[in-house]
Amino acid sequence: MLSLIQVLLLAIKIYTWIIIAAAIFSWLYAFNVVNPRNQFIGMVGNALYKMTEPVLRPIRNILPDLGGIDISPIVLLLLLFFLQQLIINNLAPLVI
16 A cells, blocks of 8 residues: 555656646747747647646636736646645555
């Protein structure tokens, strides 16, 4: 059971870094720092979009319109941190 909890925490940590990478990539794309016509950049952007958009879209639907500011990645990171702490504080002591 401890191995399952550790794998779950690792998956949360990896997804956290994917969300951060997607946010940074969106800034680089918006400010024209990266070339959007480059095939590799397009593949990376598409992969990050496909990994994060299914989770971020429902959060964006709930949040009020803030103009050009998208805080859905921050909300998702807070939810993931809450889930991680919930697992550590409630499930891990039961296994050990």
